[in-house]
Amino acid sequence: MLKVAINVPLSRAFDYLPPADGTVPAPGCRVRVQFGPRQQIGLVLAHASDSTLDPGRIRRCLGVLDDEPLLGTRELQLIRFTADYYHHPIGEVVAAALPAMLRQGKALHPVVEALVATDLADSADVETLSRRAPKQAELLETIRDAGGNGIETDTLTELLPNWRRAAKALLEKGLAERIEISAPQFDESGAPAATPGPKLNDDQQAALRKLREHDDFNACLIEGVTGSGKTEVYLQRMRDIIDAGKQVLVLVPEIGLTPQLLSRLRKRLGIEPALLHSGLNDTERLAAWRAARTGAARLVVGTRSAIFTPLANPGLVIVDEEHDHSFKQQEGLRYSARDLAIVRAKQLDVPVILGTATPTLEMLHHCHNGNYEHIKLPIRAGGATPPGIRLIDTMRLPATDGISEPLAEAIGKHLQAGNQALIFLNRRGFAPTLICSICGHIAGCDRCDSRLTVHASQRQLRCHHCGHARPLDDNCSECGEVVRPLGEGTERLEDTLRQRFPERNIMRIDSDSTQRKGAMADALDQAREGEADILVGTQMLSKGHHFPNLTLVGIVNADQGLFGTDFRSAERMAQSIVQVAGRAGRASRKGEVLIQTAFPENPFWSTLIGGGYPQVAAEALAEREVTRWPPFTRLALIRSAAHQHADALNFLDVARRMLADRCGETLRVLGPVDAPMARRAGRYRTQLLLQSSDRRSLHEALRELRPALEEEPAARKVRWSIDVDPVELF
Numbered sequence: 101m102l103k104v105a106i107n108v109p110l111s112r113a114f115d116y117l118p119p120a121d122g123t124v125p126a127p128g129c130r131v132r133v134q135f136g137p138r139q140q141i142g143l144v145l146a147h148a149s150d151s152t153l154d155p156g157r158i159r160r161c162l163g164v165l166d167d168e169p170l171l172g173t174r175e176l177q178l179i180r181f182t183a184d185y186y187h188h189p190i191g192e193v194v195a196a197a198l199p200a201m202l203r204q205g206k207a208l209h210p211v212v213e214a215l216v217a218t219d220l221a222d223s224a225d226v227e228t229l230s231r232r233a234p235k236q237a238e239l240l241e242t243i244r245d246a247g248g249n250g251i252e253t254d255t256l257t258e259l260l261p262n263w264r265r266a267a268k269a270l271l272e273k274g275l276a277e278r279i280e281i282s283a284p285q286f287d288e289s290g291a292p293a294a295t296p297g298p299k300l301n302d303d304q305q306a307a308l309r310k311l312r313e314h315d316d317f318n319a320c321l322i323e324g325v326t327g328s329g330k331t332e333v334y335l336q337r338m339r340d341i342i343d344a345g346k347q348v349l350v351l352v353p354e355i356g357l358t359p360q361l362l363s364r365l366r367k368r369l370g371i372e373p374a375l376l377h378s379g380l381n382d383t384e385r386l387a388a389w390r391a392a393r394t395g396a397a398r399l400v401v402g403t404r405s406a407i408f409t410p411l412a413n414p415g416l417v418i419v420d421e422e423h424d425h426s427f428k429q430q431e432g433l434r435y436s437a438r439d440l441a442i443v444r445a446k447q448l449d450v451p452v453i454l455g456t457a458t459p460t461l462e463m464l465h466h467c468h469n470g471n472y473e474h475i476k477l478p479i480r481a482g483g484a485t486p487p488g489i490r491l492i493d494t495m496r497l498p499a500t501d502g503i504s505e506p507l508a509e510a511i512g513k514h515l516q517a518g519n520q521a522l523i524f525l526n527r528r529g530f531a532p533t534l535i536c537s538i539c540g541h542i543a544g545c546d547r548c549d550s551r552l553t554v555h556a557s558q559r560q561l562r563c564h565h566c567g568h569a570r571p572l573d574d575n576c577s578e579c580g581e582v583v584r585p586l587g588e589g590t591e592r593l594e595d596t597l598r599q600r601f602p603e604r605n606i607m608r609i610d611s612d613s614t615q616r617k618g619a620m621a622d623a624l625d626q627a628r629e630g631e632a633d634i635l636v637g638t639q640m641l642s643k644g645h646h647f648p649n650l651t652l653v654g655i656v657n658a659d660q661g662l663f664g665t666d667f668r669s670a671e672r673m674a675q676s677i678v679q680v681a682g683r684a685g686r687a688s689r690k691g692e693v694l695i696q697t698a699f700p701e702n703p704f705w706s707t708l709i710g711g712g713y714p715q716v717a718a719e720a721l722a723e724r725e726v727t728r729w730p731p732f733t734r735l736a737l738i739r740s741a742a743h744q745h746a747d748a749l750n751f752l753d754v755a756r757r758m759l760a761d762r763c764g765e766t767l768r769v770l771g772p773v774d775a776p777m778a779r780r781a782g783r784y785r786t787q788l789l790l791q792s793s794d795r796r797s798l799h800e801a802l803r804e805l806r807p808a809l810e811e812e813p814a815a816r817k818v819r820w821s822i823d824v825d826p827v828e829l830f
């Protein structure tokens with residue numbers, strides 16, 4: 101009998117018999133099964149001899165999709181761990197681990213549809229066509245350019261989003277033909293020859309020696325200030341592993357934000373990485389996945405979900421920018437790829453390196469406990485000096501439309517000297533609030549407990565929580581008087597700076613300005629080449645970029661985190677400030693960081709300026725120990741959302757009662773309470789927090805709770821989820 105994982109929101113695996121034709125699929129193979137009224141793709145997890153079902157009622161699989169397992173024992177083990185640890189249905193974990201095409205039941209080596217130009221197309225009169233039907237002409241040219249192998253329909257969708265109507269016409273005219281081609285393969289040949297890096301300094305060499313002590317499992321945190329040469333150390337270690345014939349898996353926060361890292365890996369190692377991220381189309385992604393699985397790719401670089409990629413010959417796992425929140429998935433299967441990287445490295449018995457300038461308190465705590473090794477790179481490599489940090493008191497020196505006079509003067513001075521400035525504000529749009537100047541009415545979202553953000557250039561009001569948008573009107577919906585935008589976002593800062601520095605080139609980088617594919621990379625290239633004098637942006641600008649001419653970082657409205665309600669506020673704020681400050685003065689020019697705050701006396705500032713991130717982290721850790729927050733306790737959050745507030749609460753009341761027997765010394769249950777933003781996208785959101793002093797009692801409680809909640813009638817009225825080790829408490 102087969103234990104099969106099916107992509108449905110139920111925890112258990114399902115029992116099936118092998119198909120009637122006698123083939124017995126090995127664990128790791130996909131099967132087609134009848135599930136309720138529908139056919140589904142399932143993955144065989146194991147063979148078993150027992151079932152809770154009556155033997156007569158066990159159905160046969162309808163067919164086997166793979167003649168060899170897609171996933172090996174070790175990958176299945178990781179999937180099982182993930183399902184157990186995050187208390188999440190195993191079928192959904194399998195779905196998260198497989199590339200979309202495999203999830204949908206396509207072959208491991210699929211044939212894909214392509215369009216190819218016919219002989220008739222060679223003599224076609226494209227000029228006439230382009231006058232009468234420009235879309236068809238454009239498509240025809242694209243297909244003709246692709247040559248005899250044709251062009252994949254997936255690629256066409258990227259190039260010419262609405263190509264299908266034009267294609268129909270071309271097919272009817274006999275100018276194009278549909279063909280099937282085998283899906284493209286990963287190709288390692290494109291990489292340039294490897295180039296040597298700089299000679300490592302003493303700290304780097306010491307770090308590398310430590311890393312070289314282990315070929316087996318060992319978790320190592322490299323805490324190195326920005327520009328300390330962490331990446332150079334990884335590169336050397338990667339070289340060792342790859343030269344030994346093994347594969348390296350590198351997890352990065354967002355590929356779109358790290359084009360520099362990718363080009364550096366290629367150039368230095370002389371290896372084309374297999375990339376796994378959401379910007380690829382399905383066939384590209386599958387090709388990279390296959391290459392990792394067969395070992396054809398020696399270097400595999402990906403975002404979060406790449407942690408599940410099978411590796412034929414694993415030798416090293418690297419998590420770059422360990423502190424980054426994008427490693428934690430915030431919906432569905434709420435896993436932390438950073439944490440799973442450590443679990444996986446342990447299962448594979450290979451080393452894992454976690455690098456950052458601003459380690460999370462969780463990692464630091466593990467280091468203090470001796471679980472992980474802690475390597476520090478305290479000084480900048482190549483002789484760059486760290487930037488000086490200064491506060492600007494906006495109570496005394498008001499920031500008109502976002503920029504105070506001292507900041508404006510500093511910008512002018514740095515630009516005068518031929519350098520660049522970066523102005524950071526973690527809020528996009530023009531203004532976070534639209535207020536009536538007479539009655540004080542604030543424009544809010546109808547579906548969320550939130551304000552609407554003013555987006556001036558599109559003349560829209562938008563909700564950043566549910567995506568709702570409406571036209572911006574100049575008069576108050578309540579009293580008809582004139583409204584005005586209050587506060588500032590990056591768009592307004594851009595305006596302010598244009599007025600102040602009309603002859604300068606100003607570039608805004610945030611998720612609004614970089615929606616087009618490749619826009620981010622283009623903007624970064626321009627910024628690096630010095631075409632922009634002033635960069636204005638959100639945290640997108642703070643991640644790992646290297647701008648050689650940047651000497652001034654201005655942090656506008658830094659106070660958002662000072663009085664945050666979340667126990668992680670201080671840690672986060674210090675991370676984001678230190679990361680963005682790290683962009684200043686990376687090369688030979690000394691940098692300066694100016695921070696606008698209305699609360700310069702707040703002790704957070706003296707800690708940060710006096711002791712840097714390590715001091716903030718040390719104090720925050722001491723505080724967490726006293727207040728019993730993670731990493732000194734473990735948390736899980738059960739969320740419930742419904743159109744009726746009572747339904748959302750009721751479900752969690754049921755959960756609370758189910759947990760009542762287990763509460764005591766080691767497990768506390770807090771709530772249910774409304775989420776900090778109680779209504780979002782039309783649903784009321786409530787939450788129940790489980791806090792435990794030891795991991796075991798928390799997991800035992802959840803293990804019993806999950807299946808009980810799945811059976812619970814009150815669950816039908818709500819959307820609910822379990823979030824183990826939540827990073828957002830709302």
Ligand code: ADP
Binds near residue numbers: 299300301325326482
């Ligand atoms: P990090 O990853 O810690 O931010 P990088 O490895 O990116 O640091 O190094 C920052 C800059 O310093 C890069 O331009 C890199 O080429 C340079 N660099 C790194 N190590 C050295 C070294 N030992 N000597 C000279 N330059 C170095």
Ligand code: ZN
Binds near residue numbers: 546
């Ligand atoms: Zn909304």
